[in-house]
Amino acid sequence: xxxxxxxxxxxxxxxxxxxxxxxxxxxxxxxxxxxxxxxxxxxxxxxxxxxxxxxxxxxxxxxxxxxxxxxxxxxxxxxxxxxxxxxxxxxxxxxxxxxxxxxxxxxxxxxxxxxxxxxxxxxxxxxxxxxxxxxxxxx
Amino acid sequence: xxxxxxxxxxxxxxxxxxxxxxxxxxxxxxxxxxxxxxxxxxxxxxxxxxxxxxxxxxxxxxxxxxxxxxxxxxxxxxxxxxxxxxxxxxxxxxxxxxxxxxxxxxxxxxxxxxxxxxxxxxxxxxxxxxxxxxxxxxxxxxxxxxxxxxxxxxxxxxxxxxxxxxxxxxxxxxxxxxxxxxxxxxxxxxxxxxxxxxxxxxxxxxx
Numbered sequence: 001x002x003x004x005x006x007x008x009x010x011x012x013x014x015x016x017x018x019x020x021x022x023x024x025x026x027x028x029x030x031x032x033x034x035x036x037x038x039x040x041x042x043x044x045x046x047x048x049x050x051x052x053x054x055x056x057x058x059x060x061x062x063x064x065x066x067x068x069x070x071x072x073x074x075x076x077x078x079x080x081x082x083x084x085x086x087x088x089x090x091x092x093x094x095x096x097x098x099x100x101x102x103x104x105x106x107x108x109x110x111x112x113x114x115x116x117x118x119x120x121x122x123x124x125x126x127x128x129x130x131x132x133x134x135x136x137x138x139x
Numbered sequence: 140x141x142x143x144x145x146x147x148x149x150x151x152x153x154x155x156x157x158x159x160x161x162x163x164x165x166x167x168x169x170x171x172x173x174x175x176x177x178x179x180x181x182x183x184x185x186x187x188x189x190x191x192x193x194x195x196x197x198x199x200x201x202x203x204x205x206x207x208x209x210x211x212x213x214x215x216x217x218x219x220x221x222x223x224x225x226x227x228x229x230x231x232x233x234x235x236x237x238x239x240x241x242x243x244x245x246x247x248x249x250x251x252x253x254x255x256x257x258x259x260x261x262x263x264x265x266x267x268x269x270x271x272x273x274x275x276x277x278x279x280x281x282x283x284x285x286x287x288x289x290x291x292x293x294x295x296x297x298x299x300x301x302x303x304x305x306x307x308x309x310x311x312x313x314x315x316x317x318x319x320x321x322x323x324x325x326x327x328x329x330x331x332x333x334x335x336x337x338x339x340x341x342x343x344x345x346x
Contacts, residue, residue: 053178053218079308080220086261087214087223091230 008039009117009126010066013110014059014076014085016052021045024107028114039117040066054080056088063095071098071123073113075130077106100127108133143241148342149205150194156334157187163330170323174310178219179323186217186225202242206233206250220308221324224258224271225331231257244339248282248289255279268306269317271324273299278332290329290336297325 011028015021021043029038042062047053063072072095076082085101088094100123102109109130116129160167160183168180190209199205210230213222232254236242242250255275264270266277274296281292298321305317308324 047218051218052176053182054222055218056215056222080218080223083220083223083261084214087227090227090261091211091214 006070007068008120009070009113009123010040010042010063010068010072011110011113011117011126012059012062012066012072012074013041013043013045013106014054014074014081015043015045015106016054016078016081018043018046018050020077024110027107028110031111032114032118037118039114040068041114041117042066054084056084056094059085059088060094063099067096067098071100071126072096073100073102073117073123073126073130075102075104075106075109075113098123102127102130103134104130105133108136141243142342143243144202144247144339144342145241146199146201146205148338149202150198151341152335152338153187153194153205153209154191155338156331157191159330159334160184160187160327163327167323167327170321170326173320174305174313174317175323176219176309179221179327182217182219183221183225183327186213186222189213189216201236201238201240202247203233203236203238203250206230206236208233220262221271221327224262224324225327227261228254228258228275230254244286245283248279251275251279251282262307264307267303269300269303269310269322269325270305270307271322271328273297273303273322274325274328274332278328282332286336286339290332293329293332297321297329300325 013021013024025041025043029041042065044058044062047055066072074085076085112133113126113130116126164180164184168177171177171179190212193212199208206229210226214226232250235250235253264272266272274293277296278289278293282289300322305311310317
């Protein structure tokens, strides 16, 4: 669905912890490797004062910063992270127009999303790849 | 004659709620330290203080606008799950009221009913899951009858969460160990409806 000429899909990683969000972003980018170069990925972790929690401000800022016109995939870890993204999407004007909350496991989904985005996949492909991470059973 | 309520009534309510939340913040946090992550009091205190400040600085002109403005503030300042949940409650209730200048109690009850449904959709919870819905659902229903009935229903609902096992949120990880504790979210919901009843009583009518 990415518009012609639009840049890669942006990915925002929303965690209760700034360290978790940043580390998962680093991991995903590290594993994305070649492709068409790294897609815009930003962490939105914790509260603005560095505590554990969710900040709609950080989420909104990250989503606007990674938006290259091809859509933004948001992955969230737990409770308020998920609820805040949903509430912001329902708000209508808080996130870029083509933003989507992805139903995916946080770490595995982030890797799949970033790899797919760096390979030039559109928003549908990125969302599908991240969601598919649920189907990989570990035991 | 049926009493109607304007923007200033809803602003007075939310300002009173901010004072109550501030006074009860330690109690909410204590409840939350038993089965949650001990941040409910501090989070709500911050959120409602921001709501009261915004309403004082730029008072919206309609009841609906007061609620949607307050909802937005809660979503952006609370930092825990109660932010998007209470934010959604108020915003959806505000949207349901539209541009009406003054609304009756039954209209408010309808709007809160819509808000409560939106909260249930957002969190995927239902009555009996040991969440704020255990207080909000009966309160919105009882508001059709009176403000006092809504207050009583919310308090009763919050108290009824004690024997329940949590099925949503962090407390659900505790399983059986969540039994025997009063749910912090249902408790803060009861506070909000108590503040609403107080504000209505001050208005001089209890209908």
